Amino acid sequence: MFRWARAVCFAGLLAAGCGYQLRGSMDLPENLRNVYVSGATSSLQSEIGSLLRLSKAKLAASSADAGIVVKVLKEDMSNRVLSIGATGKSTESELNLYLRYQLYDNKDQLLQDEQTIELAREYFNDQTAVLGKASEDLTIRGELYKQAARVLMSRARAALDNQKPPAPASQSEPSPSAPAVKTDDQTGAH
Numbered sequence: 001m002f003r004w005a006r007a008v009c010f011a012g013l014l015a016a017g018c019g020y021q022l023r024g025s026m027d028l029p030e031n032l033r034n035v036y037v038s039g040a041t042s043s044l045q046s047e048i049g050s051l052l053r054l055s056k057a058k059l060a061a062s063s064a065d066a067g068i069v070v071k072v073l074k075e076d077m078s079n080r081v082l083s084i085g086a087t088g089k090s091t092e093s094e095l096n097l098y099l100r101y102q103l104y105d106n107k108d109q110l111l112q113d114e115q116t117i118e119l120a121r122e123y124f125n126d127q128t129a130v131l132g133k134a135s136e137d138l139t140i141r142g143e144l145y146k147q148a149a150r151v152l153m154s155r156a157r158a159a160l161d162n163q164k165p166p167a168p169a170s171q172s173e174p175s176p177s178a179p180a181v182k183t184d185d186q187t188g189a190h
Helices: 002-017 042-054 130-162
Strands: 034-038 068-084 090-104 110-124
Touching: 034 042, 042 068, 042 130, 068 110, 068 130, 090 130, 110 130
Parallel strands: 034 068
Antiparallel strands: 068 090, 090 110
């Protein structure tokens, strides 16, 4: 029994050491631990919240509490018929998700210009399984929102990584507000 427990502990240490993470989780920097989302549908907001919870982060209650603010400008889910069968009913459909957004910090400073995410998924529309068709449609919609949430958070991380911190004041150059003081070497005095 003791040998079995030791093997399980060793396997756990190996998994932790190789960077194993729960499926669906992301390694998020501190700025992405609190995210405020405005203008999104409840479906998208729910998927972002689920992704954040898996990544040990959360949705912020207000933009002031957030490290980053996602402003959804437009979100549209549409269904398009791709082919029609002999009975005149659709046999193949395509679901499209269009998302336009901007990223801001909690001081309302723009981090990333307007961006879009466009996702599409084709599926066979089986007319003989009407009950399964509605379930499949909901499942595919959920997958599209989940994928959009992952893409959005990846882009938010990239926007934070590309944000340049203010350069520290150099010791060798005088600051613009401080008067320049000449040393003996510069004045020629010995």
